[in-house]
Amino acid sequence: MSPTPISVIIADDHRVVREGLATILGAVDAVHVAGLAADGTHAVDLAALHEADVVLMDLHMPGMDGVEATRRLKAERPATAVVVLTTYTDDDSILAALEAGATGYLTKNASAADIHRAIEAAVGGHAMLDPIAAARLIRASRRNDPGHTSKNTALPDGLMNAKPRYWA
Numbered sequence: 001m002s003p004t005p006i007s008v009i010i011a012d013d014h015r016v017v018r019e020g021l022a023t024i025l026g027a028v029d030a031v032h033v034a035g036l037a038a039d040g041t042h043a044v045d046l047a048a049l050h051e052a053d054v055v056l057m058d059l060h061m062p063g064m065d066g067v068e069a070t071r072r073l074k075a076e077r078p079a080t081a082v083v084v085l086t087t088y089t090d091d092d093s094i095l096a097a098l099e100a101g102a103t104g105y106l107t108k109n110a111s112a113a114d115i116h117r118a119i120e121a122a123v124g125g126h127a128m129l130d131p132i133a134a135a136r137l138i139r140a141s142r143r144n145d146p147g148h149t150s151k152n153t154a155l156p157d158g159l160m161n162a163k164p165r166y167w168a
Contacts, residue, residue: 006030006032010055012037012038012061013038013061017058019036021033021085025056025116039064040063040066043055043057053079054119054122055073055082057082070084070101071101083104083106083118084102089107089133107130
């Protein structure tokens with residue numbers, strides 16, 4: 001662990017979430033909360049201003065959302081890691097965030113210890129994913145695998161209504 005605290009920007013459109021996370025992370029010696037942002041544009045600006053190590057990013061915010069903010073942040077400041085902290089666990093949200101450059105993906109059910117571990121992992125270049133997000137990501141990666149069968153696999157055309165034939 002570095003003797004210099006990890007510099008973190010918290011981006012969430014809900015004030016109570018931002019301030020609550022700031023209080024929780026402010027109690028961790030190894031973390032310095034450098035700024036709070038209510039939207040993606042402000043998060044990108046604060047990350048540049050404070051040379052943040054990590055942005056803890058919500059996905060759905062007014063103006064520039066978390067996915068676009070992550071994309072822009074990674075283009076402008078590749079060394080700044082993004083850990084998504086959101087309520088959304090749908091495939092589109094997870095894949096969009098990771099494709100934009102997020103290093104971690106947690107849900108807002110994460111514990112303070114999980115958030116701290118995800119921040120430390122991100123600074124070290126490692127990913128930490130919420131178990132639900134990890135399972136969905138694995139499932140999504142297998143969609144085109146010819147050996148993988150889905151529970152919803154449809155029968156080929158005509159087989160559903162075909163009448164059985166008996167050979168004598």
